[in-house]
Amino acid sequence: MSELKEGEETESIGDLAKTFGLTTRTLRYWEEVGIIESVQRQDGATRGFTPYYVRRIKFILKLKELGLTIREMQDLYSAYGDAKQTDKMIPRLIEILDQHINKVDEKMAQLASLRKEIVDYRLKIIERFRLSSQNG
CATH class of the missing domain: 1.10.1660.10 (Multidrug-efflux Transporter Regulator; Chain: A; Domain 2)
Structure with missing residues (x-):
C-alpha cells in the first residue's frame, strides 16, 4: 500500500x-x-x-x-516503475496501442469480408426465390 x-x-x-x-x-x-x-x-x-x-x-x-487487458496494464505499470517515470511508460503504451490498432484493422477486414459474403448469399437466395416462384 x-x-x-x-x-x-x-x-x-x-x-x-x-x-x-x-x-x-x-x-x-x-x-x-x-x-x-x-x-x-x-x-x-x-x-x-x-x-x-x-x-x-x-x-x-x-x-x-481501448481494449487493453489486465496483463497489458500490469506491463505498463511495470514500465512506469517505482520511480513513476511517465517517459518509460509512454513508449510501451504506444507499442500496445499499435498492436491493438492492428487487431482492430484485422477484425474490420474480416467483418467486411463477412458482410460481402452475407450480401452475396442474400442476393443468391433472392434470385433463387424469384426463379422458383416464376417456375412454380
Missing part, C-alpha cells in the same frame, strides 16, 4: 465504485493484481484511495475501453 500524504483526503472503495460504475470487487481485484493501490485511512479501519489513484482508475478505465 502506498502512503497517505499529510492533508491528503482519500475516497472509500464504496464511493469510488459508485463514482465509476464499478463493483468493489473489481477495484479489489485491480488492487490484487497490482494495477492500483490503496492506503490505510487515518481511522485505521478502512482502506482509501488517494487522488493519484483516483486518476489512475480513470486511466485504467480508458485503457480498458
Whole structure:
C-alpha cells in the first residue's frame, strides 16, 4: 500500500465504485493484481484511495475501453516503475496501442469480408426465390 500524504483526503472503495460504475470487487481485484493501490485511512479501519489513484482508475478505465487487458496494464505499470517515470511508460503504451490498432484493422477486414459474403448469399437466395416462384 502506498502512503497517505499529510492533508491528503482519500475516497472509500464504496464511493469510488459508485463514482465509476464499478463493483468493489473489481477495484479489489485491480488492487490484487497490482494495477492500483490503496492506503490505510487515518481511522485505521478502512482502506482509501488517494487522488493519484483516483486518476489512475480513470486511466485504467480508458485503457480498458481501448481494449487493453489486465496483463497489458500490469506491463505498463511495470514500465512506469517505482520511480513513476511517465517517459518509460509512454513508449510501451504506444507499442500496445499499435498492436491493438492492428487487431482492430484485422477484425474490420474480416467483418467486411463477412458482410460481402452475407450480401452475396442474400442476393443468391433472392434470385433463387424469384426463379422458383416464376417456375412454380
